[in-house]
Amino acid sequence: MKIAGKVVLITGGASGIGLAAVKLFLEHGAKVAVADINEQSGKQLIESFPDEQLAFFKTDITNESDCHQTVQAVLSRFGTIDVLINNAGRLESHSTGQPDWCISHE
Ligand SMILES: NC(=O)c1ccc[n+]([C@@H]2O[C@H](COP(=O)([O-])OP(=O)(O)OC[C@H]3O[C@@H](n4cnc5c(N)ncnc54)[C@H](O)[C@@H]3O)[C@@H](O)[C@H]2O)c1
Helix, strand or coil: CCCCCCEEEEECCCCHHHHHHHHHHHHCCCEEEEEECCHHHHHHHHHCCCCCCEEEEECCCCCHHHHHHHHHHHHHHHCCCCEEEECCCCCCCCCCCCCHHHHHCC
């Protein structure tokens, strides 16, 4: 699959593994939409790349209406979504011992 020109939506793309994926796709000429709950990191990220290649959408992926709004916003901005990388999440809480999905769905 040729990456150049494809539209990639990456959740949790404002830091860590997601951010590494964002940079890799951008280097290969993709258009990248980042959906992340951390607005400050998202704003810093979009300052480093051209508008036509990268967009940030503040999104809480545990909130269904947030997800719908983000998908609609990405479609409005880029016209399609070719690739979804659903990466957002938190590692197991050491204080509670609960896995991430338990915390997210309480
Ligand atoms: N790093 C590891 O060793 C490791 C191991 C196993 C699994 N994982 C999983 O890989 C993914 C990325 O890990 P990482 O180390 O890059 O983590 P990270 O904390 O560096 O990045 C996670 C990103 O997800 C965002 N995020 C968190 N909750 C969110 C929510 N509800 N809605 C939208 N965005 C949200 C954060 O703001 C952050 O930008 C996570 O799902 C993590 O659970 C990581």
